[in-house]
Amino acid sequence: MSIGRIVVTECDHDAFAEEEHVAAQCDFDFRVEQSTADTLIDNCRDANGLLVQYANITGRVLDELPNVAVVVRYGVGFDTVDVPAATARGVAVCNVPDYGTEAVSDHAIALAITAARGISTLHEGVRAGRYDLNAASPIFQFRNQVFGVLGLGRIGSAVARKARALGFRVIGHDIVAEAGTQYNGCEAVSFDNLLQSSDVISVHVPLDESTRYLVGHKQISQMKPGSILINTARGGIIDTNAVVDALAERHLAAVGFDCHETEPVPPSHPLTAFPQAILTPHVAWYSEESYGELKRRTMRAATDVLTGVRPAGLLNPEVFDSTAFHQRLDRMRRAHS
Numbered sequence: 001m002s003i004g005r006i007v008v009t010e011c012d013h014d015a016f017a018e019e020e021h022v023a024a025q026c027d028f029d030f031r032v033e034q035s036t037a038d039t040l041i042d043n044c045r046d047a048n049g050l051l052v053q054y055a056n057i058t059g060r061v062l063d064e065l066p067n068v069a070v071v072v073r074y075g076v077g078f079d080t081v082d083v084p085a086a087t088a089r090g091v092a093v094c095n096v097p098d099y100g101t102e103a104v105s106d107h108a109i110a111l112a113i114t115a116a117r118g119i120s121t122l123h124e125g126v127r128a129g130r131y132d133l134n135a136a137s138p139i140f141q142f143r144n145q146v147f148g149v150l151g152l153g154r155i156g157s158a159v160a161r162k163a164r165a166l167g168f169r170v171i172g173h174d175i176v177a178e179a180g181t182q183y184n185g186c187e188a189v190s191f192d193n194l195l196q197s198s199d200v201i202s203v204h205v206p207l208d209e210s211t212r213y214l215v216g217h218k219q220i221s222q223m224k225p226g227s228i229l230i231n232t233a234r235g236g237i238i239d240t241n242a243v244v245d246a247l248a249e250r251h252l253a254a255v256g257f258d259c260h261e262t263e264p265v266p267p268s269h270p271l272t273a274f275p276q277a278i279l280t281p282h283v284a285w286y287s288e289e290s291y292g293e294l295k296r297r298t299m300r301a302a303t304d305v306l307t308g309v310r311p312a313g314l315l316n317p318e319v320f321d322s323t324a325f326h327q328r329l330d331r332m333r334r335a336h337s
Contacts, residue, residue: 003333004306005029006299007047009040010055011074018295019051026303041065048332049302052080059085069328070305074298075285076100076155077234078315079207087316090325094301094313098154099294100285105158107284108202108232111256112163114278115228116142116200118254121275135275138226140199143167148198149186150215151233152177156204157184163202171197195222200230207234217242226253232284235261244270247277258284306332 006028008016016032023030033043040055041064049070050057057071059082070092073081078095086093114120118136125135133139147168149156160170170186173194177183194201201223205211215229216239223229229252231238240261246252254276262269263282271277285294297312304311308329310320319325 002029003027003336004048005031005046005336006049006051006302006306007044008032008051009035009044010037011051011053013053013074013295016295018292019299022296022299022303026307028303028306030299044068049306051298051302055080057081057086059089062086062089062091067332069325069332070094070302072096072298072301072305072313074294077206079234079236083315087319090319090322090328092305092311092319092325093315094305094311095315096294096297096301097313099297100287100290101154101158103287103290104155104232104284105162106287107258107280108155108159108204108230108256109162109166111230111232111258111278111280112147112200112202112228113166115230115254115256115276116140116145118276120278124275141167145169145199146171146197148172148194148201149204150191150194150201151204151206152184152186152188153204155232156202157186159202159204160184160186163200168200192222195219196224198227199224200228202230203233203237205233205237207236212236213239215239215242217245220246220252223252225251228252228254228256230256232258235259235263240271243277244274247271247274254278256280258282 006023020030035043044065047068050068051072053074068091071081072094076095076097081093083093118139121136125132145168147163147170149160149172152172152174160172164170171189171194172186173189173191174183177188179188179190181188214237220242243255256278258280259282301311301313308326314320
């Protein structure tokens with residue numbers, strides 16, 4: 001006899017053995033429902049916990065799913081879940097904040113190196129029979145370059161560490177770091193200083209109303225001519241139209257984007273016309289190690305909440321800490337006994 005039911009929905013993973021194993025260990029029923037926005041509610045009415053990747057979990061959705069006590073998003077970002085609406089309805093929300101630190105920072109550095117060395121442009125030239133560096137010049141050695149990190153959390157700090165090892169001088173900006181101090185092992189500077197001083201800027205802040213279009217026309221105009229912009233965070237942090245204009249005007253030498261305002265990126269998107277725009281399909285999170293860890297920890301957060309154990313990555317602790325929430329969990333377990 002199970003003690004609850006956990007459903008995965010709107011997730012593009014190719015297998016769910018890791019989740020099944022954790023659910024079985026904890027005596028939960030587990031089901032995969034690859035719903036659309038139109039079918040999500042009907043497919044998840046009996047769920048006590050939801051694991052989501054792309055699904056938009058709004059107050060309206062939760063009103064239609066009164067059995068749901070916890071929503072866990074695969075990954076660090078949780079902009080698809082309306083946390084205030086969930087909190088108002090007594091639903092716990094979790095993410096997995098640190099599972100992909102090494103993978104995402106590896107990818108950010110790979111994009112930065114590819115852009116800085118003009119590798120994608122040179123690669124396409126060789127494939128077309130051209131042995132010519134002019135298409136990618138000027139190319140500068142890393143040792144004399146400044147690498148700016150926007151957001152000095154776990155991933156940003158890992159990027160700073162790896163960039164420093166390559167020879168860059170590294171500076172960073174974070175809203176909680178006082179300029180002129182050391183923060184998470186990095187020299188902290190003002191946002192304007194970061195924009196004006198960096199040869200490469202890598203973005204590592206969450207997407208919310210305060211960071212949407214944090215980097216737009218004004219901010220890009222402050223960047224050095226010929227600088228490079230990297231984004232492995234969220235597409236909405238950077239104004240894509242501003243980037244297209246800056247590439248067309250050659251103010252930006254190159255960009256490396258793993259996250260996009262529209263996903264998947266349409267083949268006709270203006271960015272695809274620029275060989276110096278290196279675009280990957282939101283895969284920075286992925287490594288064999290991080291993939292398994294993500295799946296296990298997402299399910300573990302759900303089973304922890306539903307068994308009354310305080311989980312890692314809890315985004316609204318006031319819900320979990322309330323007596324009413326634990327009374328709700330007790331009723332759920334009795335209903336399944």
